[in-house]
Amino acid sequence: MLVAALRAVLPPEAIVEDAASRAAFDCDGLTAYREMPPLVVLPADADQVSAVLRLCHEMRIKVVPRGSGTSLSGGAMPHPEAILLVLARLNRIIEIDIDNQVVVAQPGVTNLAITHAVADHGFYYAPDPSSQIACSIGGNVAENSGGVHCLKHGLTVNNICGLEICLIDGTRLRLGGRYLDAGGYDLLAAMTGSEGLLAVVTEVTVRVLPAPETSRVLLLGFPTPAAAGACVAAIIAAGIVPAGMEMMDALAARAADAFVGAGYPPDAGAILLIELDGPLAECAIAVDRVSAIAREVGATSERVAADATDQAALWAGRKAAFPAVGRIAPDYYCMDGTIPRGRLPEVLEGIAALSDKYGLAVANVFHAGDGNLHPLILYDADQPGELHRAEEFGADILRLCVSVGGVLTGEHGVGIEKRDLMPLMFDECDLAQQMRLKCAFDPDQLLNPGKVFPTLHRCAELGRVHVHGGQTRFPDLPRF
Amino acid sequence: MEVIRPTTAAEVETAVRGALSDRARIEVTGSGTRRYLGAPVMAERQLSLAGLDRIVAYEPEELVLTVEPGLPMTALAALLARHGQHLPFEPPVSGTIGGVVAANLSGPRRMRAGAARDFVLGVSAISGFGEKFKAGGQVVKNVTGYDIPRLLAGSFGTLAVITRLTLKVLPAPSTSATIVFPDLTPQDGCALLRACAGSAIEPSGCAYTLDGRQGSAFVRIEGARAAMDERLRGLEKFAGRHGDRLDDHRAEAFWRDLASPEELLRVAAHEALWRLSVPMSHAPAILAAADRGLVDCAGGRIWVIGADGSEAPPIASDAGSAMLYRAPETMRRACPLFSESPAVDALARRVKAVFDPHGLLNPGRMRAEDMSHAC
Numbered sequence: 001m002l003v004a005a006l007r008a009v010l011p012p013e014a015i016v017e018d019a020a021s022r023a024a025f026d027c028d029g030l031t032a033y034r035e036m037p038p039l040v041v042l043p044a045d046a047d048q049v050s051a052v053l054r055l056c057h058e059m060r061i062k063v064v065p066r067g068s069g070t071s072l073s074g075g076a077m078p079h080p081e082a083i084l085l086v087l088a089r090l091n092r093i094i095e096i097d098i099d100n101q102v103v104v105a106q107p108g109v110t111n112l113a114i115t116h117a118v119a120d121h122g123f124y125y126a127p128d129p130s131s132q133i134a135c136s137i138g139g140n141v142a143e144n145s146g147g148v149h150c151l152k153h154g155l156t157v158n159n160i161c162g163l164e165i166c167l168i169d170g171t172r173l174r175l176g177g178r179y180l181d182a183g184g185y186d187l188l189a190a191m192t193g194s195e196g197l198l199a200v201v202t203e204v205t206v207r208v209l210p211a212p213e214t215s216r217v218l219l220l221g222f223p224t225p226a227a228a229g230a231c232v233a234a235i236i237a238a239g240i241v242p243a244g245m246e247m248m249d250a251l252a253a254r255a256a257d258a259f260v261g262a263g264y265p266p267d268a269g270a271i272l273l274i275e276l277d278g279p280l281a282e283c284a285i286a287v288d289r290v291s292a293i294a295r296e297v298g299a300t301s302e303r304v305a306a307d308a309t310d311q312a313a314l315w316a317g318r319k320a321a322f323p324a325v326g327r328i329a330p331d332y333y334c335m336d337g338t339i340p341r342g343r344l345p346e347v348l349e350g351i352a353a354l355s356d357k358y359g360l361a362v363a364n365v366f367h368a369g370d371g372n373l374h375p376l377i378l379y380d381a382d383q384p385g386e387l388h389r390a391e392e393f394g395a396d397i398l399r400l401c402v403s404v405g406g407v408l409t410g411e412h413g414v415g416i417e418k419r420d421l422m423p424l425m426f427d428e429c430d431l432a433q434q435m436r437l438k439c440a441f442d443p444d445q446l447l448n449p450g451k452v453f454p455t456l457h458r459c460a461e462l463g464r465v466h467v468h469g470g471q472t473r474f475p476d477l478p479r480f
Numbered sequence: 481m482e483v484i485r486p487t488t489a490a491e492v493e494t495a496v497r498g499a500l501s502d503r504a505r506i507e508v509t510g511s512g513t514r515r516y517l518g519a520p521v522m523a524e525r526q527l528s529l530a531g532l533d534r535i536v537a538y539e540p541e542e543l544v545l546t547v548e549p550g551l552p553m554t555a556l557a558a559l560l561a562r563h564g565q566h567l568p569f570e571p572p573v574s575g576t577i578g579g580v581v582a583a584n585l586s587g588p589r590r591m592r593a594g595a596a597r598d599f600v601l602g603v604s605a606i607s608g609f610g611e612k613f614k615a616g617g618q619v620v621k622n623v624t625g626y627d628i629p630r631l632l633a634g635s636f637g638t639l640a641v642i643t644r645l646t647l648k649v650l651p652a653p654s655t656s657a658t659i660v661f662p663d664l665t666p667q668d669g670c671a672l673l674r675a676c677a678g679s680a681i682e683p684s685g686c687a688y689t690l691d692g693r694q695g696s697a698f699v700r701i702e703g704a705r706a707a708m709d710e711r712l713r714g715l716e717k718f719a720g721r722h723g724d725r726l727d728d729h730r731a732e733a734f735w736r737d738l739a740s741p742e743e744l745l746r747v748a749a750h751e752a753l754w755r756l757s758v759p760m761s762h763a764p765a766i767l768a769a770a771d772r773g774l775v776d777c778a779g780g781r782i783w784v785i786g787a788d789g790s791e792a793p794p795i796a797s798d799a800g801s802a803m804l805y806r807a808p809e810t811m812r813r814a815c816p817l818f819s820e821s822p823a824v825d826a827l828a829r830r831v832k833a834v835f836d837p838h839g840l841l842n843p844g845r846m847r848a849e850d851m852s853h854a855c
Contacts, residue, residue, distance in 0.1 A: 097759075098678070099760070100761055102759075122680070150621065155623070158594055171823055173821065174798060175824065177759075177799065179757040179799075180595070180781060181584070181755075181757040181781075182757065183634070183818030184634075184818045185635055185828045185831055186634050186635075187631075187824070187828065189633075190626060190627060190831075210680050210682070211680065213681075213714075239564055239652075239654065240651070278682065278703070279703070279710055281709075281710040282711070285706055286704070338619045338621045338622055339619065340618070340619060341541065341542055342539065370619075371542075371620065372621045407619055409623050409624050410623065414623075414625070418624075425617070425625075430613045432613075433607060433613040433628065434615070437626050437831070440831045440834045441827070462834075463837060
């Protein structure tokens with residue numbers, strides 16, 4: 001019945017029914033979790049998106065939105081009772097408005113394509129997740145994506161100024177635009193990082209920044225990750241905010257070096273990659289200051305990239321860290337907690353102890369400037385029980401992060417993966433208020449079912465029941 | 481009006497629960513500095529958060545600060561300055577931090593650094609259900625759960641009563657210089673500002689003041705002292721002309737006053753002051769249509785004066801937003817604080833209902849129920 005109704009609003013090629021084609025969509029970047037979508041639709045424009053959503057709303061059919069499918073938390077994982085709404089065909093840059101320093105793009109445009117579109121004008125789009133070649137700007141909005149440059153320039157939420165969204169009933173509305181402050185409730189912020197649970201993004205207006213006049217990259221070696229962490233703290237304390245500040249432990253650095261020949265020091269216990277940018281003289285001063293700090297805190301090696309090619313080589317190792325680790329183990333599981341940076345030594349000790357406990361190696365890659373950790377747990381899915389052990393290990397790492405004042409996810413999102421860990425950070429009242437926000441957008445809870453929230457409650461119930469101090473429990477309701 | 485002055489979050493919770501059971505509406509205030517923003521609130525009780533004024537945690541190396549909402553901005557600015565840090569969005573240094581966040585205020589650095597909402601990492605609050613909840617976190621990078629902290633920023637206390645705030649702070653620039661380019665038409669002045677804002681010299685302030693038909697462009701650059709000469713040369717290159725360096729004290733006062741420019745524009749009691757957010761390239765035309773005004777954020781923010789009861793400056797709904805920043809009370813009663821499309825307005829009302837279903841918190845402040853949209 002739904003398919004027949006969809007045929008009235010979509011061209012034939014936009015509806016994918018056959019199993020072989022649907023199988024291409026059975027997982028996102030979190031490949032350990034798979035589910036065959038019962039139906040896949042690929043609308044070509046916002047009108048078609050609106051028509052699909054209106055139909056699904058009328059027929060009470062659930063919808064999983066998907067961009068490029070690079071989520072690392074299962075945010076775009078299909079659901080057995082939901083159609084998969086793929087936005088990839090909305091892949092046009094609508095306008096490059098350099099006069100106003102914005103680009104208007106459809107949601108399926110890739111992150112890197114935006115920077116490419118404005119590079120000739122001397123501009124770039126700041127958030128740069130490692131998957132930037134493939135990930136879509138709409139997906140970036142859904143996940144509030146970061147990247148190595150977000151210490152200085154912020155996450156997606158700090159770099160977009162307008163959205164067109166489509167509500168589940170098909171209503172299209174504009175939030176913000178090519179200007180700074182829209183006023184009223186900041187629904188644009190509410191949408192950003194909402195993981196496809198509130199509405200579907202059909203257009204994004206991003207702010208682009210003038211490219212820095214120059215940038216320099218330093219490679220520093222340290223005997224231990226703790227020493228590298230002390231260097232990071234000292235740089236921040238000196239009032240320097242690098243464009244990027246990345247740490248890799250010995251295992252990750254060696255794997256990356258073996259993979260792309262980045263030229264990392266082979267004997268270092270940890271390396272730091274620090275990018276400084278700005279006007280030429282400013283940049284030179286900052287490089288000197290960072291060098292001096294590094295020597296003071298005991299760096300064992302230091303190299304400043306000679307030119308752009310050398311810089312690119314140093315960064316190539318970091319950007320290839322995940323696949324590089326993928327070469328030294330059959331499978332890896334990437335975690336994403338954030339901690340107060342000062343707690344890094346004890347968290348690393350804790351991770352090492354857990355590594356012994358679970359008998360699984362771990363390679364550590366961090367966005368060191370903002371305390372966002374990406375421990376990569378190495379395992380072999382073909383060994384019975386190892387995936388489960390890796391998951392348990394990962395959950396313990398996140399428990400550790402939360403216990404020192406950190407959070408479950410710095411940039412990958414909750415999705416399916418960390419859904420059941422939400423109560424570590426949030427009590428019943430906290431979660432009830434978040435679910436109420438969903439009710440304002442999607443009262444029938446049709447969008448991206450089964451993600452983010454560990455337990456589900458009907459909206460009528462959430463509006464009525466008062467939870468006090470986490471004491472009053474909701475009656476258990478069936479999950480989707 | 482009964483005034484409740486809690487000093488702890490638990491007392492705030494008790495006050496909201498009390499109001500809920502009595503169905504008494506509450507006006508939520510900090511130090512009351514900006515009660516002129518929005519329509520006068522019709523409430524039976526006032527809840528002053530001035531007594532919640534503690535610094536809960538400040539770790540300069542973590543770039544994170546947790547405070548209570550009633551902390552005065554003067555105390556906060558002094559604390560950060562002692563550690564060489566600042567709130568990068570350059571809010572007015574008056575009133576309380578809770579008030580600044582509730583109104584999502586920002587100053588000239590808005591164009592590059594962002595507004596208050598960009599620096600709010602976490603909140604604890606009491607909803608209109610009388611429930612204590614928290615959202616966000618205490619670290620600089622976090623995407624766990626919906627971004628309720630940013631949703632509360634700029635909600636003027638109409639969704640929940642904030643009892644604790646975690647903010648991202650950054651190192652303050654060590655040196656700054658302001659260059660004035662005089663005798664420019666609005667067209668030329670705004671073009672100069674856009675050229676500078678789009679350049680690699682990274683100006684932190686780009687303003688234009690009108691004085692008759694001509695005016696002056698002001699550009700602020702910041703950075704390490706030893707690199708200032710290079711930045712200045714770069715600035716003049718992008719500006720395409722020579723400028724005069726403004727005395728540091730005057731410069732500091734100028735940028736400070738821009739965050740809330742009633743004095744700069746000499747706004748009279750019977751006049752209305754609008755804050756417009758528009759695409760930068762639209763600034764000259766809008767300024768030309770106004771009697772008096774000034775441009776900030778390289779044209780992205782324009783302050784214009786209108787007579788009492790005058791209509792909002794003509795901005796297409798998809799090309800900007802107008803905020804009635806300061807106006808006589810009759811006008812504030814008649815006009816919404818912000819203009820919104822009907823579809824966004826409907827969604828905003830549903831959002832209000834899931835935080836404050838009985839309409840207890842700051843009723844009418846952003847939008848009175850019976851307001852006409854003709855303003």
